[in-house]
Amino acid sequence: MNKHAVLHISKRDGLPWYGAWAIRGGAILLALVVCAIVTTALTGENPIGVYKTMFAGAFGTKRKMWILGQNIAILLVVSLAVTPAFKMRFWNVGGEGQILIGGHRSLHDFAGRQDPQLAADRHHGLRLHAGRRHLGRHSCYLQGQVEHQ
Numbered sequence: 001m002n003k004h005a006v007l008h009i010s011k012r013d014g015l016p017w018y019g020a021w022a023i024r025g026g027a028i029l030l031a032l033v034v035c036a037i038v039t040t041a042l043t044g045e046n047p048i049g050v051y052k053t054m055f056a057g058a059f060g061t062k063r064k065m066w067i068l069g070q071n072i073a074i075l076l077v078v079s080l081a082v083t084p085a086f087k088m089r090f091w092n093v094g095g096e097g098q099i100l101i102g103g104h105r106s107l108h109d110f111a112g113r114q115d116p117q118l119a120a121d122r123h124h125g126l127r128l129h130a131g132r133r134h135l136g137r138h139s140c141y142l143q144g145q146v147e148h149q
Contacts, residue, residue, distance in 0.1 A: 036047030043050075058068050078099065 032051075036051075039045060039047045039050050057064065059065055
């Protein structure tokens with residue numbers, strides 16, 4: 001049986017810059033049209049009104065723009081944190097897990113400076129919570145690592 005790929009993706013180095021930007025712009029327009037069709041089909045709302053509401057929700061006031069900028073900054077920092085692991089083809093706990101572990105460790109460090117016993121109690125409770133909810137088997141590794149320090 002002769003198998004042929006239905007879709008073949010390859011990098012095109014010879015594409016001029018305006019062609020690359022035209023493809024990107026076309027993809028964005030296609031996404032907006034598909035989302036408009038889905039929105040109309042599922043809710044019956046006018047998609048232009050939905051897009052206006054989304055735009056006003058993100059850029060409506062100066063405060064909303066600051067909140068949007070803050071959320072974008074957090075996402076960019078998380079993406080920078082996970083990029084090296086993905087580039088090395090190294091499995092990790094993902095952005096959410098890295099944020100959880102980072103917050104967990106900084107709470108331990110901060111509370112440890114104030115009251116070592118309080119830090120140990122909080123750390124143990126967070127470790128159990130993280131193991132149950134987010135990290136599964138990896139909490140065993142964290143537990144062993146912290147107890148041996």
